[in-house]
Structure formats: C-alpha cells, structure tokens
Amino acid sequence: MIRMLGRSALGVVFELGEISLFSFGAARGFFAQRGRLAKLTLAIHEIGVRCFPIIATVGLFTGLVMGLQLYYTLVKFGAESALGTAVALSIIRELGPVLTALMVVGQAGSAMASELGIQRNDEQIDALETMNIDPLGYLVGPRLMATLICFPILTAIFDLIGIFGGFVTGSLLLNVDAGVYWNRVFESVTWADVQGGYIKALVFGLLTISICAYRGYNTHRKASFPGVRGVSESATRAVVWSSVTVLAADYLITSFLL
Amino acid sequence: MDAFLKIRGLKKHFGENHVLDGIDLDVAAASVTTIIGKSGIGKSVLLKCIANLLQADAGTVELDGKAISRSRRGANGAEGVSFSYMFQNNALFDSLSAFENIALPLREATKLKNAEIKERVDAMLAHLELSDSAERFPGELSGGMKKRVALGRALITKPQVVLFDEPTTGLDPERKFSVFEMIADYRERFGFTALLVSHDIPEVFEISDRVAWLDQGIIKFFGKPDELNSDAQLALSGFLSKANYGREPSPKHEGAK
Numbered sequence: 180m181i182r183m184l185g186r187s188a189l190g191v192v193f194e195l196g197e198i199s200l201f202s203f204g205a206a207r208g209f210f211a212q213r214g215r216l217a218k219l220t221l222a223i224h225e226i227g228v229r230c231f232p233i234i235a236t237v238g239l240f241t242g243l244v245m246g247l248q249l250y251y252t253l254v255k256f257g258a259e260s261a262l263g264t265a266v267a268l269s270i271i272r273e274l275g276p277v278l279t280a281l282m283v284v285g286q287a288g289s290a291m292a293s294e295l296g297i298q299r300n301d302e303q304i305d306a307l308e309t310m311n312i313d314p315l316g317y318l319v320g321p322r323l324m325a326t327l328i329c330f331p332i333l334t335a336i337f338d339l340i341g342i343f344g345g346f347v348t349g350s351l352l353l354n355v356d357a358g359v360y361w362n363r364v365f366e367s368v369t370w371a372d373v374q375g376g377y378i379k380a381l382v383f384g385l386l387t388i389s390i391c392a393y394r395g396y397n398t399h400r401k402a403s404f405p406g407v408r409g410v411s412e413s414a415t416r417a418v419v420w421s422s423v424t425v426l427a428a429d430y431l432i433t434s435f436l437l
Numbered sequence: 438m439d440a441f442l443k444i445r446g447l448k449k450h451f452g453e454n455h456v457l458d459g460i461d462l463d464v465a466a467a468s469v470t471t472i473i474g475k476s477g478i479g480k481s482v483l484l485k486c487i488a489n490l491l492q493a494d495a496g497t498v499e500l501d502g503k504a505i506s507r508s509r510r511g512a513n514g515a516e517g518v519s520f521s522y523m524f525q526n527n528a529l530f531d532s533l534s535a536f537e538n539i540a541l542p543l544r545e546a547t548k549l550k551n552a553e554i555k556e557r558v559d560a561m562l563a564h565l566e567l568s569d570s571a572e573r574f575p576g577e578l579s580g581g582m583k584k585r586v587a588l589g590r591a592l593i594t595k596p597q598v599v600l601f602d603e604p605t606t607g608l609d610p611e612r613k614f615s616v617f618e619m620i621a622d623y624r625e626r627f628g629f630t631a632l633l634v635s636h637d638i639p640e641v642f643e644i645s646d647r648v649a650w651l652d653q654g655i656i657k658f659f660g661k662p663d664e665l666n667s668d669a670q671l672a673l674s675g676f677l678s679k680a681n682y683g684r685e686p687s688p689k690h691e692g693a694k
Contacts, residue, residue: 303528310594
C-alpha cells in the first residue's frame, strides 16, 4: 500500500516535471517562430473569442444565482444591503477565475487535446519534424502565449457580467436599492482582490492549457489505446486533470493570498 | 558504387523485438533504392530511424561521408543537408489549403520572402498539375491529388534525399503507376536521392535502380531489380513468388520507361 502510494506520488512528480519542460519548450519554441503575431492572433481567436459566449453566459447565470442565494441568506440577518459586497467579492476572488478556467478547459482545452492527438496519430507532428519545424513552438507555443492574454481578459468579462447578474436579481427582481448595490460593489472591492483574481487566472490558464496540450501531444505515449480511442482518452483525461488541478491550485493560491 | 547515403550497423528494438538488427546499406547519389519485405518487418522503422523520427539504438547514418545528427536531418538543415519524408498517409494539414501545405516548410523553416515562396509553390503546383486546386483543402482532394500535394511538400525545399514510406498505399493500380512515374520523373528533374518502401512488386522495380530486401532485421539482398531472380536466396524467392514477381507485366507497365 505504502509502496503503491509512493509510486503514484513519484509518477505525479515525474509527470509535473515533464509538463513543465513541455511548456518551457513550447514557450521557447514560440519565440523562434516566424510570423509569431499571426499565429498568436489565431490562438487568441481560438481560446479567447470562441470562449467568449460561454464565459458570458455562465458569468450571467452565476451572478443571477449568487444574487438569489446571497439575498435570501443576508435578508435573515437584515443585511441585504451587503448583497453587492458579497456578490462582487465571491465572484472576483473565487468564482470568476475558477469557473472561467473550467469553461475554457471544456471549450478550448478539450478541443486542443483532441486536435493535437489527431495530429499525432496522423503523423502531422512527425511531418513537422521532418520539415525542420519545431512542433512544440509551432503547435503549442502560440496557444500558451495566447493563454497569458486571454485568461485575465475572460476572467474580467466573467466578473463584470457576474456582478451585473447579481444586480439583476438583487435590484431588479428583489428590490435591493440599485445605488446601494453598486456603492457596496465599488466600496468593498480593492485592487488586491482584483490582483488576486488575475494571479489565479494566469496560473490556471498556464496549468490548464499546458496539461491539455501535453495530453494531446503525447497521445501516442500516454493513452492506453491507439487510434480514435486514444484521442478520446487523451481529451477526457486532459479535461479531468485540468479541472482537478485548477481546484487544487485555487486552494493553494487562496491560502497564500489570504 | 560511391555511397551518398551510407547506413552502418543500424539497430532498433521494441522490448524483446529486435526490428532492426544491424542494417548496412549504401545508396548512390540521385538513385532510387526500394526497400521490400514482409509487412511489419521494419521497413518504415528503418526510414524513421534514418529521418530520426525514431531514435536508433545503435549505428550511424552518413550523408556524403559525414555523419548526420538530428539537427541536420530536417529540410534545409543548418549545414545544407536536407531530408524530406513522404508519409504513407500523406500527413497533410487539414486546415491548410494545398498551396499552404506545400508552402509550409518554406514559410516556417527558411527565410525566403513571401513573393519567392509564392513563385516556388506556384511552379511546383504547375508541375504537379494542381494549379486549379491550390486553394482546396485536403478533405476536398482525391487520393491521388493528396499524394501529389504530399510529394510537392516533400520536394519544395529541394532536398538531397527523399524518403518515401509506401507512397502508393490505398491507390488503384492506375494511380499507383502514375505516382511511381511521378517519382521517377521528379527524381530526374530535381536530382534527389530516393529511398522508397513499397509493397508494389513488381511495379516499383520499374523505377528502382537498386532493391534492398529486409528480413529478420537485416538487409538480405541488395542489388539491381533484374538480379533478384538469379541472386535471390530461397526465402527471397518465396517472398517474391507470393508477391507475384515474375508475372507478365501489364501493357501499361511495359510502356512505362
């Protein structure tokens, strides 16, 4: 039992090391690429623009539900005027970065893992090597760089729409004074809260995209099955591991920030 | 024969399976050498070891007398040595047009200007009779057209050595013949050295200067195609008879050369 636990722990540490080297290689490879701006723009479109609708939708519904839940909790203490504070802080500090990361994993991360897995199976990655093109820099590098730009922006969009959702429930449906709601939002949110949210967004972005890309890129080594089943397994594991990693990292970062 | 591509003692094993067990092979400059052998015997592994897509366990690959390392085996390598590889399933990028697929190695691995890239790719497309399909994506092309795009991509960097991994897989007899004809034609036009893996016996012999028979991890026969019957060992004869070697060539075939 202990031996098994030790072996698993070593396996995780080894894999983390491999993912770190993979990401470092991709970032270094990106700066050696030609036409970096065009590739970065495409990757921003893939990760940022395509994920925008789902982020906006989830942000809105999260805000609506938060407004509802927190209102009925606060009203018991006669503190419904603090709704703006509660909604804004929960979204900016926690829900914004975490749910944004989970949504991007579901939308772009799984697609990326599948695409890279198919490219691996179809020998397109080998073809790049024979053409003297660094596959990591060409295929993964732009996506990793786009992550650094897209995650904080998507998180900010989620935060804003989420806070607006809280306003819709709290003020328009449950009659909390609009002025009080917005006043509490502006008063309670400090730069440190926003900064903490952005730090989380950056860390989650790098972790999730690295894991998804690593899983897809190494389908031939990591999946238990060859072919289509292997790609499907890579995509599933990419999503599961990314999501678990986001939650674990969230706990760690929060404990450092508070 | 002066060997342009010289392979010595190349070994590769997967677990207990010694797929390559000391390959020695000399390939002359601007020649076509075909590797034949049973399925799963390691022909593609040999090509991948030469291209360094697989790391060989032992052995050397020399080009023009110089040992080549990984960094020098790609297209337009730093020291002017260039290999190209044509994959069995073409390995074309689905999201790139035929033009972009052929232009890819020039765009990403050279410092050529866009105008020059366009000029070279347009010329290649014209050679391949693909000018009308330049903007079409691989999914919109026929099997034969995809092969031609893959061939164009392999040749666009003017490589010294082109490795062809079963270039006629999945094609009907007529298209197989035209792919072989294309390889022979481009070899003459561009002057590259071709190393070819094929199961299409005897059709492939029409364009082959030398044939290498790979069996049990080593090259058991190496010589001209017409020496196969006189020189071949018993086992080779068995392999060839199973591959229908010695049958009457088709009329289309006779007119090939």
